[in-house]
Amino acid sequence: MFKNVIVKRPSKSMVEGITSQPKLGKPDYELALKQHDKYIEALKACNVNVTILDADERFPDSCFVEDTAVITKNCAIISNPGAKSRNKETEDMIETIKQFFTEDKIEYITAPGTLEGGDVMMVGNHFYVGESARTNKEGCRQFIEKLEKYGYTGSVVELEQVLHLKTGLAYLENNNLLVAGEFVDKDVFKDFNRIIISEDESYSANCIWVNDTVLVPFGYEKAKKAIEEKGYRVIEADTSEYRKLDGGLSCLSLRF
Ligand code: CIR
Numbered sequence: 001m002f003k004n005v006i007v008k009r010p011s012k013s014m015v016e017g018i019t020s021q022p023k024l025g026k027p028d029y030e031l032a033l034k035q036h037d038k039y040i041e042a043l044k045a046c047n048v049n050v051t052i053l054d055a056d057e058r059f060p061d062s063c064f065v066e067d068t069a070v071i072t073k074n075c076a077i078i079s080n081p082g083a084k085s086r087n088k089e090t091e092d093m094i095e096t097i098k099q100f101f102t103e104d105k106i107e108y109i110t111a112p113g114t115l116e117g118g119d120v121m122m123v124g125n126h127f128y129v130g131e132s133a134r135t136n137k138e139g140c141r142q143f144i145e146k147l148e149k150y151g152y153t154g155s156v157v158e159l160e161q162v163l164h165l166k167t168g169l170a171y172l173e174n175n176n177l178l179v180a181g182e183f184v185d186k187d188v189f190k191d192f193n194r195i196i197i198s199e200d201e202s203y204s205a206n207c208i209w210v211n212d213t214v215l216v217p218f219g220y221e222k223a224k225k226a227i228e229e230k231g232y233r234v235i236e237a238d239t240s241e242y243r244k245l246d247g248g249l250s251c252l253s254l255r256f
Pocket of ligand 1: 017018019061064066067083086117118119163164166167245246247248250251
């Protein structure tokens, strides 16, 4: 179960955030703020304490806090984002994480290693890490080495198409795994109870499990139904403005 969640308010500068889909247009900041309010409300309905950090205008993508760290029960691992414009987002996050962990339990991914938290999926005591355009081999190596210090294990999944590992995967506990796109046929996930997300709803593979509730992006009926059929309570949250920046539900928080 998660006790804490950290989120960061979107900045006005988010309209300049990184995107691979300029055709979707620029995010509407006011609408993004409202969606963020609702996201926080949904999290609070899952019995977690939500720490809300102020917006940081210096970093257009800084509302996507998930990429700055991986937080486990036993330690916090500060990432080293591969996207140049995002690399210093970790600095403020370190200060926040110090409110939850003593310094000897805080680890750091360092250059030449890069890692973004969106590439990490926790399944119990095992962590899958995506080798991607943002997370390199050395970042994966350092990450697994640090995990092992705390009794965890890790393994690498090479990404071919999507931005982050969790762009196409979401672990919903109880061996249930949402899978989309390039992950549908990957052998490494064949022993999970896979819930396959159809091509036209691929964005909805980025859901989050929070204490037996699953937050699902608004408007993806097939995914919502399939998750409900597994017995979860579902809360829909509209993330249309974050989608324009390749971001989704998991990217907007750190859960631990
Ligand atoms: C980026 O390209 O870094 C942001 N526009 C989106 C980050 C999404 N984060 C995530 O999937 N964990």
